[in-house]
Amino acid sequence: MGFIRVLTVFGTRPEAIKLFPVIHALEADHRFDNRTCVTGQHREILDQVLALAGIVPDHDLTLMRDGQTLDQLTARALTGIGQVLDAERPDWVVVQGDTTSAFAAALAAHYRKIPVCHVEAGLRSANTHHPWPEEANRRMISSFADLHCAPTQRAADALRTERGEGAQIHLTGNTVVDALEWVTQRIMQQPDLACGLAEWERRFTGRKILAVTTHRRENLGAGLINIARSVHEIARRSDIAVIFPVHPNPQVRSVMQAELGGRDNVALIEPLDYPHFARLLAISHLVLTDSGGVQEEAPSLGKPVLVPRETTERPEGIEAGTAKLVGTDPIVIEREIARLLDDPAAHAAMARAHNPYGDGRAAMRIGDLLAG
Incomplete structure (x- = not known):
């Protein structure tokens, strides 16, 4: 059986933080051939996370321009990511959250009938203008996604209400907990990282x-x-x-x-x-x-x-x-x-309140779901 080819797409620092545990899990798993594409939506602060996590993108679109509007960014992201998808032809596209990069990647994949895995799916504020434009982005991504990785039970329930019981909705926990545990361990081993x-x-x-x-x-x-x-x-x-x-x-x-x-x-x-x-x-x-x-x-x-x-x-x-x-x-x-x-x-x-966001094993669960 051949490798499962995955293209992980992101552009902002928060996406990078929440996706590097997934990338690490996929790269350590013999079942996958993982490729990464960054849009550069947060250029300098994105690069900091990439360097820390040891991730060298396979594709870097550097989409940001001074004074760029959201529709201009979306159009550039959609066509740029589309070209990467045509070159890579992945089995899965993985996106996280609610950014313009995530929305454009999900839409570009949908246009090519490539399955989309949405990490941190199902968050809802019930107001499409708060936060703006993120609330609308994540709702639209949910309409394209084939695999919904919900960080909490509430998010999973919201998705089942919207998408129906037949949708592939799984409670995985939030990868941010995985990332924080990883970086905390790194700081303990290398205090100079945070001096x-x-x-x-x-x-x-x-x-x-x-x-x-x-x-x-x-x-x-x-x-x-x-x-x-x-x-x-x-x-x-x-x-x-x-x-x-x-x-x-x-x-x-x-x-x-x-x-x-x-x-x-x-x-x-x-x-x-x-x-x-x-x-x-x-x-x-x-x-x-x-x-x-x-x-x-x-x-x-x-x-x-x-x-x-x-x-x-x-x-x-x-x-x-x-x-x-x-x-x-x-x-x-x-x-x-x-x-x-x-x-x-x-x-x-x-x-002392209970943290409802996970146990640090979300990335492993997402890998297993992608493997089927």
Whole structure:
């Protein structure tokens, strides 16, 4: 019997983090011939993950252009990935999540009647504009996918409601847990991988660290300003420090620099590679983030998560008590941060809550499903 030829397609850092365990599993499995295609949707921060995971893409499309609109990016991704599919002729195309790269890859595969495996399938916020455009992307990918790898029971149930009981829907767990366990072990073996925060750790000794990330399109504008102002106000406290890896989007950077630049206890730093971000989560007291992936990662390390969004496609964390939606009203954000800083019982309740996102064996299960 010949190898099962798989083409794994991704373009952003979160995709790379959640797919490198799958790529590792496929490459270690004699049943597969795995090939990778990256779109370069997050160029520099994507390359950091590729280097860490030891992945050299077989195809690199470098699709990003300054000022490119979503429809322009989608069109370039669709035709570029289509050319790769015609050259590789895989048995399966594997995509993850809800990015433009994932949607374009699934659609290009569908046009060629190539089966699609959707990793982290079934997340739903019930609002196609929150998050935007991700909610629509993942719904459309689900309509093309042949194999749905659901990270949680809720996601699997949502897919069965939409696709029917005959669909190939499997509860695998979330590969982000696999990735975090892998990188944590690497840091233990090679501490230098995450030593770049040492200066801030020394400077902020004795303070509770608030880790902040924000980048969602629906928060650009007024939402982002409100998030920045809430952090500005909470940073008036002498018992905390803020470490904020600022997204490269100029719309994010300009707001954060204007509101938070120059404060002694606020570190506006460059985006972190994966080991350093794992280290930031480890040293933080709590996390304020609009990132979906961080809502899954932080609970694995026992860190409470406040989510400045109106909805989340990861309600399991809300239900389990590991995360809480706080919207973008600065008064609400400040109040909820202060509660977790000042109330040890409230902090402990979130820190000790059950992590609903998996056991670190999702990639192995996905490989077995692809093998049939």
